Amino acid sequence: MSRQGVAPGAGEPVLQLEGVEVRFPSPHGSFAVVDRLSLSVTRGEILGVVGESGCGKSMLARSIVGLVPPPGRTVGGAILFDGVDLVRLSPDERRRIRGDAIAVVPQEPMTSLNPTLRIGDQLTEVLRAHRPEMSRSQRRARALEVMEQVGIQFAGQRLAQYPHELSGGMRQRVMIAMALICGAVKLLIADEPTTALDVTIQAQILELFVRLQSEEQMTVILITHDLAVVAQTAHRVAVMYAGCIVELAPVLDLFDAPLHPYTRGLLETLPRRGASASKSHLATIAGAVPDLARPPAGCRFFNRCPHALAGICDAALPALEPVADERWVRCHRWRELPAVAAAAVGAAS
Amino acid sequence: MTAAASTTAEVLSVHDLVRHYSLGGGLPGRPRTRVPAVDGVSFTIPAGTTMALVGESGCGKSTTAKLILQLERPDRGEVRLQGERVDGASRASLNRLRRNVQMVFQDPYASLTPHLRVDAILGEPFKVHRICKAGEIAARVAGLIESVGLSADVGRRFPHELSGGQRQRIGIARALAVEPALVICDEPVSALDVSIRSQIVNLLLDLQASRGLAYLFISHDLGLVEHMSDSVAVMYLGRIVETAPASTFFAGPRHPYSAALLASSPTPDPRQRGRPAALRGEIASLVNLPSGCRFRTRCPLAIARCAESEPVLLPVGRGHLVACHRGEEMAGAAALPARPRSDPTGG
Numbered sequence: 255m256s257r258q259g260v261a262p263g264a265g266e267p268v269l270q271l272e273g274v275e276v277r278f279p280s281p282h283g284s285f286a287v288v289d290r291l292s293l294s295v296t297r298g299e300i301l302g303v304v305g306e307s308g309c310g311k312s313m314l315a316r317s318i319v320g321l322v323p324p325p326g327r328t329v330g331g332a333i334l335f336d337g338v339d340l341v342r343l344s345p346d347e348r349r350r351i352r353g354d355a356i357a358v359v360p361q362e363p364m365t366s367l368n369p370t371l372r373i374g375d376q377l378t379e380v381l382r383a384h385r386p387e388m389s390r391s392q393r394r395a396r397a398l399e400v401m402e403q404v405g406i407q408f409a410g411q412r413l414a415q416y417p418h419e420l421s422g423g424m425r426q427r428v429m430i431a432m433a434l435i436c437g438a439v440k441l442l443i444a445d446e447p448t449t450a451l452d453v454t455i456q457a458q459i460l461e462l463f464v465r466l467q468s469e470e471q472m473t474v475i476l477i478t479h480d481l482a483v484v485a486q487t488a489h490r491v492a493v494m495y496a497g498c499i500v501e502l503a504p505v506l507d508l509f510d511a512p513l514h515p516y517t518r519g520l521l522e523t524l525p526r527r528g529a530s531a532s533k534s535h536l537a538t539i540a541g542a543v544p545d546l547a548r549p550p551a552g553c554r555f556f557n558r559c560p561h562a563l564a565g566i567c568d569a570a571l572p573a574l575e576p577v578a579d580e581r582w583v584r585c586h587r588w589r590e591l592p593a594v595a596a597a598a599v600g601a602a603s
Numbered sequence: 604m605t606a607a608a609s610t611t612a613e614v615l616s617v618h619d620l621v622r623h624y625s626l627g628g629g630l631p632g633r634p635r636t637r638v639p640a641v642d643g644v645s646f647t648i649p650a651g652t653t654m655a656l657v658g659e660s661g662c663g664k665s666t667t668a669k670l671i672l673q674l675e676r677p678d679r680g681e682v683r684l685q686g687e688r689v690d691g692a693s694r695a696s697l698n699r700l701r702r703n704v705q706m707v708f709q710d711p712y713a714s715l716t717p718h719l720r721v722d723a724i725l726g727e728p729f730k731v732h733r734i735c736k737a738g739e740i741a742a743r744v745a746g747l748i749e750s751v752g753l754s755a756d757v758g759r760r761f762p763h764e765l766s767g768g769q770r771q772r773i774g775i776a777r778a779l780a781v782e783p784a785l786v787i788c789d790e791p792v793s794a795l796d797v798s799i800r801s802q803i804v805n806l807l808l809d810l811q812a813s814r815g816l817a818y819l820f821i822s823h824d825l826g827l828v829e830h831m832s833d834s835v836a837v838m839y840l841g842r843i844v845e846t847a848p849a850s851t852f853f854a855g856p857r858h859p860y861s862a863a864l865l866a867s868s869p870t871p872d873p874r875q876r877g878r879p880a881a882l883r884g885e886i887a888s889l890v891n892l893p894s895g896c897r898f899r900t901r902c903p904l905a906i907a908r909c910a911e912s913e914p915v916l917l918p919v920g921r922g923h924l925v926a927c928h929r930g931e932e933m934a935g936a937a938a939l940p941a942r943p944r945s946d947p948t949g950g
Contacts, residue, residue: 306796421885422660452659453823454882457867479797482826482869486876505873523801524871525830532830532849533808536801542766 267334268441268473269295269318274331276313276322285547287313289497290331292574295441300467300474302488302505304481304520308543309494311477315443318475319358320348335441354384357433361446363425367417374413377401377432384436400431404462423455430462442466445477460487481520485509490580493517496543496554499574502582513583515559515591553586561591613686614784614817615704616647620670620680626890638889640666642841644680648834650784653811653818655828655849657864658838659886664821667838668787671819672704673697685784702732705778709790711770715762721748721773722758728780747776752806768799775806779814787819792827804831825868829853834922837861840889840897843916847923857925857933860898896928904929 276288288310295301305311317328320340333340335356340348352358360366368376377400378393388396394413401409404427417425426447433442444463448456464487467474476488484491484505491508493501493516501514512518522537541558544550552568553559559567566586574584585591622641641663648654656664669675671682673690682690682700689700708714715724725744729735735743748758751772762770771791778786788807792800804827810816822828828835829849836846837858845858856862863882884901887893893900899909908928916924919931927933 306798423885452886453825453869454659454863454867455885457869458882460869480869481797482871485871485873486869488873509871509873520797521871523797525804525826526871533811534830535805535808536830538801538805539798542768 266297267294268297268336269475270332270334271295271314271318272332272334274314274317274333275329276310276317276326277329278326280547282547285549287326287497287546288317289549291497291499292331293492293499293502295473295475296490297440297473298467298471299489300463300476300487302484302491303475303477303494304479304484304491305494306479306543308496308546310497311494312445314494315358315445315475315477318443319352319356320345321352321358350384353380353433354436354438356441356443357436357439359426359429359433359442359444359447362450363422363429364417366429367425369417371416372413373415373417373420373428377413377428377435380432380435396435396437397431400435400437401428403434404431405458406431421455422451423458426451426455426459427462430459430466434466439472441473441475443475443477446479447476448483449478449480456483463487481524493520496549497546498554498571498584499582500555500584502574504580507578507581513577513581513588513591514555514585515561516555519558519560553584561587563587612649613647614650614684615671615819616645616683616686617667617671618645618681618683620644620667620682621678622666622670622675623678636890639841639892640889641670641677644838644841644843646836646843646846648785648817648819650817651811651815652833653820653831654834654836655820655822655832656836656838657822657825657828659823659864661840661886661889662838663841664838665789668706668789668819668821671787672706673700698732702781703783704785704787705781705783706787706789707771707774707778707791710794711767711774712762714774715770715777717762719761720758721760721762721765724762724773725758725776725780728777732781734781743780747780750779750810751776752802766799767795768802771795771799771803772806775803775810779810782814783816785817785819787821789821790823791820793822793824807831825865826870837864840887840892842897842926843924844898844926845924846916847920851920851923857919857923857930858898858927859902859904859929859933862933863901863903896926904933 271291271293273290273292274288275286275290277284277286291314303311303314313322316322318333322328328341374397377397381388381393381396397413398409401412406412406424406427420428433439448459451459460483463474463476466472476484478484488505491503491505492499493514495516501508501512501517508517509521512521519539523539525536539558544554544557550556550568552570553572556562556568572584572586574582577583577588620641621643623637624640625635625637644667646654656667658664666675670677677690681688684700684703689696722744725747726740729740729743744758745755748755753769753772757769792803795803811818820831832849834846835849835852836843837860839860845856845861856865882901887897887900895910895913899905914926914928916926919925
């Protein structure tokens, strides 16, 4: 079991990011919210992207689909999707891919659905744009089919309803149905898809993602702040901090033996069911995220890292280097850091 | 009186709290319907302890908090503070209530006045409740800021100049100004980042230890609930369906809904996939409550009897009450069928 956590079909990349940079202008010059990020997403895997607010995980998703909100812009790098560089495509060409081969499921389904349009009209709008040859009745039939696929009961009635008549979980299923309706989606990007939902509904929606990935051989990028969500669904995990990936690993490796001090810190702060002594102090990560407008010269985690060494860690930004099969880490000191913390986390679970 | 047994060791006791909301009636011919947002809720919180109130959105947990604080008038039921009723309409009883029960809100930005500096925000409760002389307020505010682990210069800042964690510390400091016996925390850390969350949790624990505070802790994060709480009450569609000491509850909940909540709540451990089932379906509508047990439409264990009569809370163990016709048979989460989940090995 040396290759635990390797995604099915590992090896063949469906999406390759090479040095992707998303910048926003500011009065003191522009700053990067996604900083020269490289990442390969394997066909048929669920890749979890975790990080705290402002780490750039949502901007990364928006950059892939070409929807970085102005004045932000993807200024550099390549985003190869099935060999085609999305960054170089015209807006029209990108629109043809978005909603068809690459689809996005947003966090808050209520604000993403048009409150004045019936569910049926919103679903079939995607087909009117991408499949103009389909007739009205074909579109309706396809809508019913895809609604059934995502577990929406009484689909015929739902088509005539408005978003406010549906529950949060049902609205999120509609958003997923919308992503799937063209029938050609290869890459599904879900940005905090269950954050607004109750836990019992969250479990249903996560189960749906897992089923879609395994049945349809779909690739899913699941962006979340919730380590428990990635632990339950992802094959591989990318941990982001201040615009950079700091660790990339198969899910079991990451939770068993996190290498980056930030990943360790995150895992240690979580209360563990049945394990943490009641009312004891939880571990904390001191300090706050650095100001991206003035990024530090060295490691971005330097000011919060318990293992930081002046003269080394604050001198240069460490590279994301391969450390083992499928494992990458961005830390000057990963070799020296004892596995003590990791062992403690492992023992607690 | 029914609550004659309550002692001063109980900081708060709530008995048979009921609140109905009216819906509809806006159009001619459309009748108004009354929905029971909170329907006969009773519990007590001993001084210095934490009771967690858990349940899905719409189950009535936040309405219960509002009813305790008399931000909403209950239709029925009583709220007692250290044994004395405080739900009367009199100004004196409201004052007494609010000097003893305070609230910390989920969103620390929305709950701080944006155009006031922090020291003005924190000075407010001292003025409203005439706690000290005007000349002493500044010193008291400085003490509060320090007690929540912030440096004194924060007092000169506006809420928007603070980080989320700092804002939540101010929200906590404001609640502490009147030196309450009970603080109602409504999802106090769910809007915060993971690395900040544990700092606020530790602060709440420290304040409880140093000041003997009791908490009513409203949360959907069961990992946190287990860590923070002495007792747990689970709500479903306006009613408490199970209440127990936290250790008993987490060792083996006896209501199928509690078991499902525990099973659905994701654990940060990829080796624990494929755990017992999530629920099918969604929470029923308060407008159209099912007959009998309110949970039976989603319950994997429902039998004919569940549609006929509504179960009442009955003791099944020490301090452990369950409202379920099949509570006797429930041996915890293991009674629910397992369901397949994604395999972390990708196999």
